[in-house]
Amino acid sequence: MGGISIVLVIIVAFLAGMEGILDEFQFHQPLVACTLIGIVTGHPTEGIILGGSLQMIALGWANVGAAVAPDAALASVASAIIMVKGLGPGTDVQTAISTSIALAVPLSVAGLFLTMLCRTIAIPMVHFMDAAAEKGNFRGVELWQILAICLQGVRIAIPAAMLCMVPADAVTSMLQAMPEWLAGGMAVGGGMVAAVGYAMVINMMATAEVWPFFVLGFVLACIGDLTLIALGAIGVSLALIYVGLKEVAKQGGGSGGGSGDPLGDILNDY
Amino acid sequence: MAEVKLTQKDRMAVCWRHQFLQGSWNYERMQNGGWCYAMIPAIKKLYSSKEEQSAALKRHLEFYNTHPYVSAPIIGVTLALEEERANGAPVEDTAIQGVKVGMMGPLAGVGDPVFWFTVRPILGALGASMAMGGNIIGPILFFVLWNVIRMAFLWYTQEFGYNVGSEIAKDLSGGLLGKVTEIASILGMFIIGSLVQRWVSISFTPVVSTVTQAEGAYIDWANLPAGAEGIKSALEQYSALGPTGLNVEKVTTLQGNLDQLIPGFVAVLLTLLCCRLLKKNVSPIVIILCLFAVGIIGRFFNFM
Numbered sequence: 001m002g003g004i005s006i007v008l009v010i011i012v013a014f015l016a017g018m019e020g021i022l023d024e025f026q027f028h029q030p031l032v033a034c035t036l037i038g039i040v041t042g043h044p045t046e047g048i049i050l051g052g053s054l055q056m057i058a059l060g061w062a063n064v065g066a067a068v069a070p071d072a073a074l075a076s077v078a079s080a081i082i083m084v085k086g087l088g089p090g091t092d093v094q095t096a097i098s099t100s101i102a103l104a105v106p107l108s109v110a111g112l113f114l115t116m117l118c119r120t121i122a123i124p125m126v127h128f129m130d131a132a133a134e135k136g137n138f139r140g141v142e143l144w145q146i147l148a149i150c151l152q153g154v155r156i157a158i159p160a161a162m163l164c165m166v167p168a169d170a171v172t173s174m175l176q177a178m179p180e181w182l183a184g185g186m187a188v189g190g191g192m193v194a195a196v197g198y199a200m201v202i203n204m205m206a207t208a209e210v211w212p213f214f215v216l217g218f219v220l221a222c223i224g225d226l227t228l229i230a231l232g233a234i235g236v237s238l239a240l241i242y243v244g245l246k247e248v249a250k251q252g253g254g255s256g257g258g259s260g261d262p263l264g265d266i267l268n269d270y
Numbered sequence: 271m272a273e274v275k276l277t278q279k280d281r282m283a284v285c286w287r288h289q290f291l292q293g294s295w296n297y298e299r300m301q302n303g304g305w306c307y308a309m310i311p312a313i314k315k316l317y318s319s320k321e322e323q324s325a326a327l328k329r330h331l332e333f334y335n336t337h338p339y340v341s342a343p344i345i346g347v348t349l350a351l352e353e354e355r356a357n358g359a360p361v362e363d364t365a366i367q368g369v370k371v372g373m374m375g376p377l378a379g380v381g382d383p384v385f386w387f388t389v390r391p392i393l394g395a396l397g398a399s400m401a402m403g404g405n406i407i408g409p410i411l412f413f414v415l416w417n418v419i420r421m422a423f424l425w426y427t428q429e430f431g432y433n434v435g436s437e438i439a440k441d442l443s444g445g446l447l448g449k450v451t452e453i454a455s456i457l458g459m460f461i462i463g464s465l466v467q468r469w470v471s472i473s474f475t476p477v478v479s480t481v482t483q484a485e486g487a488y489i490d491w492a493n494l495p496a497g498a499e500g501i502k503s504a505l506e507q508y509s510a511l512g513p514t515g516l517n518v519e520k521v522t523t524l525q526g527n528l529d530q531l532i533p534g535f536v537a538v539l540l541t542l543l544c545c546r547l548l549k550k551n552v553s554p555i556v557i558i559l560c561l562f563a564v565g566i567i568g569r570f571f572n573f574m
Contacts, residue, residue, distance in 0.1 A: 015276040021293065021509060022293060022338070024289045024293050024414065025413075025417060026416050026417070031408065031412050031413075031547060033545060035406070049401065049404050051398070051401050051409060052400070052402035052408055055398035056398045056399075056465075059395060059398075060387070069554055070554065070555055071416060112555075117556075119295055119297055120296070123297060126294055126299060126303045129294075129306065132327075133324060133327035134328070135324065136321070136323040136327065138313075141303075141306055141327060142307060142310065144294065145303050148293050150294065168386065177456055181570040183390060184569045185562075185566030185567070186306055187565070187567065188555050188566075188568055189561050189566065190473075191472065191565075192561045193558050193561050193562070194465075195540045195541040195561075196544050198369055198539050200460055201387045201550055203549060204387050205454075205459055207460065210456050211459070213463065214463040216460060217459065217460035217463025217467075218464060218534065218538060219469035219532070220464060221463065221465075221466075228461075228464075229396065231460070232396075232457075232461065234460070235454075236454070238456065239460070241441055243449055245349075249272065
């Protein structure tokens, strides 16, 4: 990796770190972060493929309630850097991708610790804001807000810079020295890990009422001709039909002495 | 005294800054710093004396925490209240804080399922499925669509909140929010069902049986006509016999048997297991690490 590439990687890492907390532009999502790192290091296609693979795993990662998900920002940035380092002559792209994902997931656990650290450091920062507010000092409040955001960027930028310093030879030789059962096993594990993210989504939304829609989605997805857009269209239609019918049923139950026949009720009103 | 009004430009400045709401997220008062940061353009416009400005800054550094997008209608309402107050209406500090606290809970309950668990998985899966083939359109599509939806939502719901003002509480209690959440959770469950089928991959390699097939059930490679004629004949036989026609022996794997039940059956079982474990408060990180371990062990002993 050249000097300019390293600087650009660190900038991308900084953006990803900021977004890891802001959650607005989505620079921390694997699809975006891995692609950007791939582009600035001259491996765009591999970066995009890695981003897509990791995105599939990270789809349901969101911190809601007690469940704390792995840190998507650090996982994306770390896996992309490891993959780029590992892409040497004689390394299979698919192996580099699956092993870098497997290596990045434990790293993203370390990312959680850094997140907690930043959120604690932010406490004195808002106290400085209080002091600025006391004096009616707009600049002071703004300054501390911007510094707090930068702190979150640095949270990912520093680990990224450290990973960039690891010599590429070391990564390549490590990947090549890996026995087949380890590299293959990590790929097998990567195929299963997506289930965890999906389970997090299910736990958030599942009620007895919506489980049948899960089954429908699962069974219809067996039809290979249906693209995701087609499946999305079916899902939206089902949801609208269901909610619409439920509305009608409720109105029918409420008026006309609960005859359960909305059409009959309308006719009776005439 | 002339009435002070927030112009569209002021409201846009607030909307832009509102994107950095979570920047100073802290364990004490959570999103308070970002909220105050977003309110600054409005405070500057509405209040001219140092005392009033200082009081307004302090008022908006109180505890606040909600989903960062559905916070937009709340800040819209708050802008309307602050505007009334600056023009002399008796709006108490507690009324402003009350509106914020009263709205942030129910709205966060809508924002999480709609944005994090429905829109992002759908757009993410759409982009990722293209990206896995190395197609740059995948990431671009995800990034552009997400940000267009997000920015439109932030601006229009903030305007909605500003125009409706404190009346919004009545609108919220109406069935609309409940309906949106319900549609989102139905769509989300449907899509997650299909994602489990398509993208959770488990494959068991053990061979259940190896049968030597009868003559005619496989392609007799040794006796094909020569040249292009032979290729044609092989392809014709292949389309009639299917993949088992390639070899003399028909190999049935455990995976083949499971797929005959329904493809992806084991993937659903694994997903449901993860649901149970998560409900028992097993950390997702622990489950992820265990799955990698299972994969490595499975490959080492050659059953996956």
